[in-house]
Amino acid sequence: MAPSTPRQSQESRPHFVEESLYEVHQKVHPRAVSGIFATWRWTLVGFTQLVYYGLCWLPWNGRQAVLFDLVERKFYIFGLVFWPQDVIFLAILLIISAYSLFLFTAVGGRLWCGYACPQTVYTEIFTWIEQKIEGERNARIKLDAAPMSARKLWLRTAKYSCWGLLAFWTGFTFVGYFTPITTLWGSVWSLSLGPWETFWMLFYGAFTYLFAGHMREQVCKHMCPYARFQGVMFDPDTLTITYDTERGEPRGARKKGVDPQSIAKGDCVDCGICVQVCPTGIDIRDGLQYECIGCAACIDACDQVMVKMDYPKGLIRYSTEHAIEAHWGWKEIVGHVVRPRVIIYSTILAAICVAFVWGIATKANLRVDVIRDRATLAREVEGGLIENVYRLHVINVSEVPHRYAVSVSGLPGIDMIGERILEVPAAAARSFTVQVRVPPESGKKGSNQIFFDVKSLADEKVAVHEKASFLQP
Amino acid sequence: MSDFVSGFWNIYVVGIVLVSIIGCGVFLWSQSSATTVEGATTGHVWDEDLEEFSNPLPSWWRWLFYITIVFSLFYLAMYPGLGTYKGQFNWSSTGQYDGEMKKADDQYGPIYKKFQSQDIMAVAANSEAREMGQRLFLTYCAQCHGSDAKGARGFPNLTDNDWLFGGMPEQIKESITKGRDAMMPPKGLKPDLNGDQIKDLAHYVRSLSGLASDSIRAQRGKELFAPACSACHGPEGKGTPGLAPNLSDKIWLYGSSEDTVTETITKGRINRMPAWGEFLGEAKVHLLTAYVYGLGGGSKEVAAAAPAAAPVAAPVAAAPAEKK
Numbered sequence: 001m002a003p004s005t006p007r008q009s010q011e012s013r014p015h016f017v018e019e020s021l022y023e024v025h026q027k028v029h030p031r032a033v034s035g036i037f038a039t040w041r042w043t044l045v046g047f048t049q050l051v052y053y054g055l056c057w058l059p060w061n062g063r064q065a066v067l068f069d070l071v072e073r074k075f076y077i078f079g080l081v082f083w084p085q086d087v088i089f090l091a092i093l094l095i096i097s098a099y100s101l102f103l104f105t106a107v108g109g110r111l112w113c114g115y116a117c118p119q120t121v122y123t124e125i126f127t128w129i130e131q132k133i134e135g136e137r138n139a140r141i142k143l144d145a146a147p148m149s150a151r152k153l154w155l156r157t158a159k160y161s162c163w164g165l166l167a168f169w170t171g172f173t174f175v176g177y178f179t180p181i182t183t184l185w186g187s188v189w190s191l192s193l194g195p196w197e198t199f200w201m202l203f204y205g206a207f208t209y210l211f212a213g214h215m216r217e218q219v220c221k222h223m224c225p226y227a228r229f230q231g232v233m234f235d236p237d238t239l240t241i242t243y244d245t246e247r248g249e250p251r252g253a254r255k256k257g258v259d260p261q262s263i264a265k266g267d268c269v270d271c272g273i274c275v276q277v278c279p280t281g282i283d284i285r286d287g288l289q290y291e292c293i294g295c296a297a298c299i300d301a302c303d304q305v306m307v308k309m310d311y312p313k314g315l316i317r318y319s320t321e322h323a324i325e326a327h328w329g330w331k332e333i334v335g336h337v338v339r340p341r342v343i344i345y346s347t348i349l350a351a352i353c354v355a356f357v358w359g360i361a362t363k364a365n366l367r368v369d370v371i372r373d374r375a376t377l378a379r380e381v382e383g384g385l386i387e388n389v390y391r392l393h394v395i396n397v398s399e400v401p402h403r404y405a406v407s408v409s410g411l412p413g414i415d416m417i418g419e420r421i422l423e424v425p426a427a428a429a430r431s432f433t434v435q436v437r438v439p440p441e442s443g444k445k446g447s448n449q450i451f452f453d454v455k456s457l458a459d460e461k462v463a464v465h466e467k468a469s470f471l472q473p
Numbered sequence: 474m475s476d477f478v479s480g481f482w483n484i485y486v487v488g489i490v491l492v493s494i495i496g497c498g499v500f501l502w503s504q505s506s507a508t509t510v511e512g513a514t515t516g517h518v519w520d521e522d523l524e525e526f527s528n529p530l531p532s533w534w535r536w537l538f539y540i541t542i543v544f545s546l547f548y549l550a551m552y553p554g555l556g557t558y559k560g561q562f563n564w565s566s567t568g569q570y571d572g573e574m575k576k577a578d579d580q581y582g583p584i585y586k587k588f589q590s591q592d593i594m595a596v597a598a599n600s601e602a603r604e605m606g607q608r609l610f611l612t613y614c615a616q617c618h619g620s621d622a623k624g625a626r627g628f629p630n631l632t633d634n635d636w637l638f639g640g641m642p643e644q645i646k647e648s649i650t651k652g653r654d655a656m657m658p659p660k661g662l663k664p665d666l667n668g669d670q671i672k673d674l675a676h677y678v679r680s681l682s683g684l685a686s687d688s689i690r691a692q693r694g695k696e697l698f699a700p701a702c703s704a705c706h707g708p709e710g711k712g713t714p715g716l717a718p719n720l721s722d723k724i725w726l727y728g729s730s731e732d733t734v735t736e737t738i739t740k741g742r743i744n745r746m747p748a749w750g751e752f753l754g755e756a757k758v759h760l761l762t763a764y765v766y767g768l769g770g771g772s773k774e775v776a777a778a779a780p781a782a783a784p785v786a787a788p789v790a791a792a793p794a795e796k797k
Contacts, residue, residue: 020506023529218531375616376625380728389619391611418621433621 031137031276035300044115056176064180092356103345105233109240110294119219122212133159163213171205217280220293236321237336243285243316267315271305274298367395368454370468378473385437388470392432396424403457410450413439445472483556498542585756593642597767606764609757622768632768635724638715646762652748659741661701675734681710681721
């Protein structure tokens, strides 16, 4: 199909202007809002930040419970120790996160953006601080427009200092997941931080300050990749924040108590509060927009106005494209949640979650690698026996030292020379040299399969049955 | 030193780089505004209802690009990138490598120095030195001598008491540093030996260490041994240090079977231990010597006599030292 050539819109005579492709950012001053969805948002803010700021302080067995020790290449999550060989779990975790995102977005739109995303969370916290110091929306707009004065200077200094402290604490906590936070805290006070720790704390803190204090909705609008592709995960049955145009239009002011139908107006009183509360500065009455992060502040705001006007709530509400077209109630909407897309996402997600949990539960605490001495091939020793030399690389993943018993099997008359009890400290790897001897007539010429059995003396269940090969010349 | 064969390429590279960077800047500048239709969309309509919003980008977006351009010019002044210009920081990858080597040397040098000042016996007794020596051994020596140092066919067992070139610490060190070459001429000093005679010799040689042999053949072999073999291996086959191994012990570098001994006599043997001195350096050779010595096979007598390290091509050594 040949690409169609663009033609001028024929609605109006084209009026050409010279326009800059860039504009200076106009700051958005969202009005404070309260309601069900605001409560949900703040609950999630509290929960996520409690976890983030608190988890790194928990101890476990004499060490930090959650610690990502990059230097020692071990990730500690409570009782679990992840070695680099376990990176598959990180990959699976990321896959789980991705499928969860697909699932939530298909069902409820930008739930992540509006309620859980760190950008939203920190912007809300920083906006709250700004509101407490500089006042409500109108006061803030006035302050921005006012010339510098002692009062303005004081307010700004107070605000930036609070932001700075919180940003610093955020950066400090972030680094505290990679270096034990208690030692880090001590280093901060004694001014003995290492260069990289300092760098990352300031880096992360500075970006928290920049993104939550100044960039705010611009991150969502211009930087975030999720914002760009979330649209493709919607379908006509996805719950999105919708302005009921049929009910609300034509909009217009009216006295309280006047029946809107009598003055040929819709329920929308054109108060503009839904625009004032919006953190991205859009008008939801224009329809679902790319900039909308799904925070539902406009729903809360409009519901309050509707209550004041004695109109039913829900002029702006969570609804779906189909529901609006076909005037469905909640029963039909919920009935359409379970659809092929959602079923498939849920099934895959459930399967991967099960695999993940099973994998972690059965994660081995002992790993053995057998490295046969290649160049020596086979050698003849006293008694005419044939000998192969091996190095056993024993990795004790657990956090207690272990002693292991080694034995070998697989060929008639097979025997082992060398240490039979291997001692490996906690969370360490050791190499041991062993020689395996076999009568010359045992097995076949060339490679024969043998097995090394390494068992922990303390716990029979910690055992590995590792394949190896024995060369008969 | 430049890889370019002509000065033209330098100018070519510099030109392309600068024109590109400045060109990007000019391009950004010239494209910062557009002639468009007033309104929210660009005015173009495709497929009846597909339109494009005319949303401006925030100006910090543009400033970030300009900052990148300024940064790139600054970067190219500091680091190499403009042809053969070396940059103010004088960075080079070989320079970085040298820096890292120096850092490693500063870190590990003192450890090596500490052991270098001690004699081999003391180093062999030190557990830290033993572990370092073992790691070095596994890296450089285990491919031939095995990770248990017990050797393989053609590669000596370093844990036994049989040292062709001497088991004293200085001799071991010389073996590692300068390497060793060993050669057994085919059929010894009697190239006219025929197959049957070689077989006799093989039986005699096996009988020297008590292995099963045909006594008649061994008797004939004994007569052949004197002219063919004893010049190097000694009249009773006890060997000459630095020259020929002891044939009357239980240690066989290539194997003790009749076929193997026959092959040894018929074809001779050539073997070589590579010289590691230049590659490893004295410090590591010192640790390796101590490790090998400490494996238990090294000579236990304190070195009172001068080391008897004899090179291969030398004639029969004057006084073969008896070794246990």
